[in-house]
Amino acid sequence: MSAHFRNHTEFSEQDLRTVTPQRPGAKGNSSGTSKMRFGSRSSRAASAGFTLIEMLVSVTVLSVIMGGVVAAISTAEQTFTRTEQKTDMYENVRAVAELMAQEVGQAGLVSLPATTTSAAIAANAAAQAVTVSSTTSMYVGEQVLVAGTNEELVTITALSSTQMSGIFTKAHVSGVAITALGSFVSGVMPTGVTDGSTANILNLFGDINGDGTLVYVRYTCTPGTSASPGTLTRSVNTITPGSNAIGTSQTLLSTVVGGTGLACFSISTTSATVNSIAYTFVTSVGFTVSVQSTAPDPQTKAYGQMTKSFLNLSPRNVAAGLEQAQNSISNRLQASPPNVASY
Numbered sequence: 001m002s003a004h005f006r007n008h009t010e011f012s013e014q015d016l017r018t019v020t021p022q023r024p025g026a027k028g029n030s031s032g033t034s035k036m037r038f039g040s041r042s043s044r045a046a047s048a049g050f051t052l053i054e055m056l057v058s059v060t061v062l063s064v065i066m067g068g069v070v071a072a073i074s075t076a077e078q079t080f081t082r083t084e085q086k087t088d089m090y091e092n093v094r095a096v097a098e099l100m101a102q103e104v105g106q107a108g109l110v111s112l113p114a115t116t117t118s119a120a121i122a123a124n125a126a127a128q129a130v131t132v133s134s135t136t137s138m139y140v141g142e143q144v145l146v147a148g149t150n151e152e153l154v155t156i157t158a159l160s161s162t163q164m165s166g167i168f169t170k171a172h173v174s175g176v177a178i179t180a181l182g183s184f185v186s187g188v189m190p191t192g193v194t195d196g197s198t199a200n201i202l203n204l205f206g207d208i209n210g211d212g213t214l215v216y217v218r219y220t221c222t223p224g225t226s227a228s229p230g231t232l233t234r235s236v237n238t239i240t241p242g243s244n245a246i247g248t249s250q251t252l253l254s255t256v257v258g259g260t261g262l263a264c265f266s267i268s269t270t271s272a273t274v275n276s277i278a279y280t281f282v283t284s285v286g287f288t289v290s291v292q293s294t295a296p297d298p299q300t301k302a303y304g305q306m307t308k309s310f311l312n313l314s315p316r317n318v319a320a321g322l323e324q325a326q327n328s329i330s331n332r333l334q335a336s337p338p339n340v341a342s343y
Contacts, residue, residue, distance in 0.1 A: 085293040089306045096252045097310045103217055104285050107204035108187020108317035110180045110334050112137050113212035121172040127157050129165045137214045139241055139337040148176040159241055182332030183321040188282035190269050194341040199263035205340055214239040216343055221264030223256045226303055230256040244342040258290035272325035281322040285313040
């Protein structure tokens with residue numbers, strides 16, 4: 001019976017060993033079973049993902065970064081817009097100043113398009129009408145030079161579309177050139193004369209474009225307020241005898257500020273006397289203008305403003321006339337066209 005019990009016990013232990021398999025290399029049932037359970041927990045932890053706290057932290061950090069990027073882009077865009085507005089204001093004022101400087105410099109220039117006599121002219125102590133190729137830019141009171149071997153200065157006393165009248169003391173052949181010399185004393189109209197310049201109006205005339213055509217130019221500056229900006233306009237009129245109509249004005253600046261009545265132009269003059277006749281010459285023109293941007297600043301919502309001054313625009317042809325007057329040369333000082341004082 002003891003043998004039978006032993007055999008039964010051996011059978012039971014063998015059965016237990018068979019029922020509980022061991023992993024290769026394991027030293028016992030307890031150790032093998034423990035290792036299998038540890039591997040199962042590790043696999044579940046690896047597949048669990050982020051926790052709620054980790055997700056919230058990640059979203060918060062990403063939001064801060066994106067907010068900084070958006071703020072930087074917005075600041076850069078506002079800076080670009082602000083710089084662009086200032087550049088536009090500066091470019092507009094500079095373009096106007098360059099145009100004005102060119103026209104002030106040309107003011108006072110006297111010239112004619114190519115003009116010749118169309119027939120022979122006999123000497124005569126009395127005024128006579130002679131046919132010429134063109135009377136463009138001629139006016140009563142102008143002194144013209146009749147060239148050729150018998151060169152002389154002739155003062156025009158009357159005009160028609162094809163003829164000029166004057167006293168020709170010398171004979172001239174057909175085809176002789178007729179030119180105009182000198183400069184206009186009042187090429188830039190001084191203040192205090194009929195139709196003269198003022199603190200907000202600049203009047204000038206002459207062969208402004210250098211093409212032999214006399215034109216009259218008027219700049220009108222009307223400053224306004226930030227809420228209601230003013231303008232700077234320019235009108236150009238070809239000088240034609242008997243006509244004093246002002247043409248349509250062109251707006252050069254539409255955002256002029258500084259206050260109603262603010263002066264835009266300053267005129268400097270010098271006087272000279274020749275043959276007991278006193279002349280007033282404009283020696284320099286100053287131009288000061290304040291403008292504002294066409295759109296408000298994207299951040300402050302206020303309009304940007306800029307003030308520019310150009311204080312020494314020189315009328316070189318008028319200055320040449322002053323030099324001639326100071327040297328007592330009067331036959332190069334041209335009288336103004338009669339209708340200049342009535343525009």
